[in-house]
Amino acid sequence: MNFKKDIVNLSPPRFLLVIFVIFILLGTILLKLPFATAGQISILDSLFTAASAMTVTGLIVVDTGSAFTIFGQLVILMLIQIGGLGIMTIAVLIFLMAGRKIGFKERLIVTQALNQTSVGGVVALVKKLFLFSIILESIAFLLLSFRWIPEMGMKEGLYASLFHAVSAFNNAGFSIWANSLSGYVTDPIVNIVISFLFIVGGLGFTVIFDLWKKKDIKQLSLHTKLMVVGTFFINILSLFVIFVLEYDNPGSLGGFTVFEKLQASYFQAVTPRTAGFNTIDIGSLNESTLFFILLLMFIGAGSASTGGGIKLTTFLALIFAVFAFLKQKEEVIIYRRAIMYSTIVRSLAIAIIGLFFVIIGIFILNITEDAPFIMVVFETVSAFGTVGLSMGLTGELTAVGKIVIILIMLIGKVGPLTLAFSFANPVKANIRYPKEDLLTG
Amino acid sequence: MNFKKDIVNLSPPRFLLVIFVIFILLGTILLKLPFATAGQISILDSLFTAASAMTVTGLIVVDTGSAFTIFGQLVILMLIQIGGLGIMTIAVLIFLMAGRKIGFKERLIVTQALNQTSVGGVVALVKKLFLFSIILESIAFLLLSFRWIPEMGMKEGLYASLFHAVSAFNNAGFSIWANSLSGYVTDPIVNIVISFLFIVGGLGFTVIFDLWKKKDIKQLSLHTKLMVVGTFFINILSLFVIFVLEYDNPGSLGGFTVFEKLQASYFQAVTPRTAGFNTIDIGSLNESTLFFILLLMFIGAGSASTGGGIKLTTFLALIFAVFAFLKQKEEVIIYRRAIMYSTIVRSLAIAIIGLFFVIIGIFILNITEDAPFIMVVFETVSAFGTVGLSMGLTGELTAVGKIVIILIMLIGKVGPLTLAFSFANPVKANIRYPKEDLLTG
Numbered sequence A, B: 001m002n003f004k005k006d007i008v009n010l011s012p013p014r015f016l017l018v019i020f021v022i023f024i025l026l027g028t029i030l031l032k033l034p035f036a037t038a039g040q041i042s043i044l045d046s047l048f049t050a051a052s053a054m055t056v057t058g059l060i061v062v063d064t065g066s067a068f069t070i071f072g073q074l075v076i077l078m079l080i081q082i083g084g085l086g087i088m089t090i091a092v093l094i095f096l097m098a099g100r101k102i103g104f105k106e107r108l109i110v111t112q113a114l115n116q117t118s119v120g121g122v123v124a125l126v127k128k129l130f131l132f133s134i135i136l137e138s139i140a141f142l143l144l145s146f147r148w149i150p151e152m153g154m155k156e157g158l159y160a161s162l163f164h165a166v167s168a169f170n171n172a173g174f175s176i177w178a179n180s181l182s183g184y185v186t187d188p189i190v191n192i193v194i195s196f197l198f199i200v201g202g203l204g205f206t207v208i209f210d211l212w213k214k215k216d217i218k219q220l221s222l223h224t225k226l227m228v229v230g231t232f233f234i235n236i237l238s239l240f241v242i243f244v245l246e247y248d249n250p251g252s253l254g255g256f257t258v259f260e261k262l263q264a265s266y267f268q269a270v271t272p273r274t275a276g277f278n279t280i281d282i283g284s285l286n287e288s289t290l291f292f293i294l295l296l297m298f299i300g301a302g303s304a305s306t307g308g309g310i311k312l313t314t315f316l317a318l319i320f321a322v323f324a325f326l327k328q329k330e331e332v333i334i335y336r337r338a339i340m341y342s343t344i345v346r347s348l349a350i351a352i353i354g355l356f357f358v359i360i361g362i363f364i365l366n367i368t369e370d371a372p373f374i375m376v377v378f379e380t381v382s383a384f385g386t387v388g389l390s391m392g393l394t395g396e397l398t399a400v401g402k403i404v405i406i407l408i409m410l411i412g413k414v415g416p417l418t419l420a421f422s423f424a425n426p427v428k429a430n431i432r433y434p435k436e437d438l439l440t441g
């Protein structure tokens, strides 16, 4: 038996899954070491924490800051960097170089997506992406240090800045503070730096490249245009909705000035897709706000980004398909480009499969957990979208509940990513069947 | 101004909507007459009742049996017959004969769906359908009379049988008893007759014709095969799920023998798509069962039937499309027939638009109603699917809440029906845009 050869021969989706499982198990062992935790934590809690970090979700069963030592926290940070930035770069390289099972067409599409004509060019670009990310994290680290060193001293300030810069860029949502960033709800530096990091991380690396290289807006790819415009509008809409719904809520924005309300609404508007930090208490929000956040968490950030969810472009492709149908248009046209039929079907598949796992998760947790329906739905969608926002259920999960959430985080992270790599390469049918219409609706 | 001409010139979807609005308003006036109600009811409650009856939903804000006189109840029954059987036959005739705006292709597809080669043939068939339905309702009426006359005397027994036969065939879910059919949870005649009526009514008239006319199973249309097989399997699955989840629940099946449990599970399994009668208390079910019923209510019954929801074939078309994508198939094949691309897109549109209105409804009701999230979701989906099952929120709705539910019932009834008639007749594009792929997932 040749284990190494077996690994290389795995199909890319399985390969990705194997990487995740290996790092999660490695993380579990490291987090279970005596000097990783302040007290004792169960093996299940180590596993949960490792899975949450590696899938950059940020749901927690024990408080990161108090339950883990600095060593434990650095293990978590390492998993975050691997699960976020690492996977995005490694995955592309693997797909392009190692996988024998990947065809010419897939390579072509990846290279096209990156606007490169050769595999060599892609490798060079991925290296640049890696460098760009590290530089961005470093700048953010410096900016946060200016804010936090004066407050908590050199050592603690530097450490807090490092941890949150890495966690934010990777859309991980892990914080060393039990109330996340609630202590900085009206702090401009923390709000701006952290949200800038996770928004850029959530745009996706093809978008970052595209914006980086082109000066003329007309040259931007359809994908880039959709992501930039879509992200802008969905964030403005979310800001407005949360501001209006929570304006008077004493548990959230009630006590703030109008400017502070705007600031807190902004942060709560951008964090559900899929950063997962919070500056106000999620459990105190109105049910209508929670429901709205649920939708944002399911939609998620950009493809090939550090974020999760079904992805913004998947959502928009489906919406545009519906509009094209209502206008009786033959094709789905966005910005003078016709969307390929296979893109619509892929989007449909990603949304339905995502919905399927969310439904299964809610169904099981409704049986195993003694909690209100909205809490069960919220934590499940948060896990699927690898968001990490919590109404408080995760900390009180039963053992079965923890395992379900672990699986959903894994599916939420690996699922859309592997489906996204299922590029249109249909098997030619040997038999032709007559076409027939169905009555629907 | 020529009002009559304006009406005839309306597009078919608007025409349908106008019919519904006119009958709902007419019903509201009739139900507000002094001799229609036992006491006083508000105009909003009359409107709600008329809308619920005309859309064959069955959600109630006042108890049908005690709040309305026999006259009022007969008005409700008339609205049910018009909104269910009436609309199904009228709509088809309107589409075929009156509408000048409907093209040759639409007629062709309707006639194909009915396996007729001419419009005249369709008219004859619709007449037969009408007759078939009346005969079926009459037989059920007789069978129920055998059960209920001995129990409650001639007059009351006949009336109860008439009311429930009409309500059942039209999937209306209205009952003259406050606890619906809970008094007959273990009664075989009531269970069998009522469920047979609403299952047949929910298959859709094209299916009934197809089954009626053909002796050879191979000649059945794809639509008929899917509906029959799909209905069978989804009912078996639902029976199993409800039986297992509620087996020990003292509020539902706990006190029954195994055979009685099976009977009650069967009824509760088939009623959510979209009959709306209940023999066990909905509010006492487990949250996992309620969640499962939610999904059934959203899916609903058959196209061109008396039932609601996005429709079983819409749901199945989407599921098959996902499987085809996962298997990298170029086309969606069911029973050796290729599903048209336009069918998939139409199904997608119906599901997403349905989801959109459900989401808007939940969002508003979460603001206006002071009720647990699951109750809000349940009543909204029940209204959209024109199901009528209730956890009890409808009886306690605020005025705004009642208006929202009225609108959702109307959208749930008219929406999918009109979208279903938007047959594939795309506008040819004058400008050709280059195709471009999007990263999704």
Ligand SMILES: [K+]
Binding pocket: A056, A057, A058, A171, A172, A173, A274, A275, A276, A386, A387, A388
């Ligand atoms: K996250």
Ligand SMILES: [K+]
Binding pocket: B056, B057, B058, B171, B172, B173, B274, B275, B276, B386, B387, B388
């Ligand atoms: K109903």
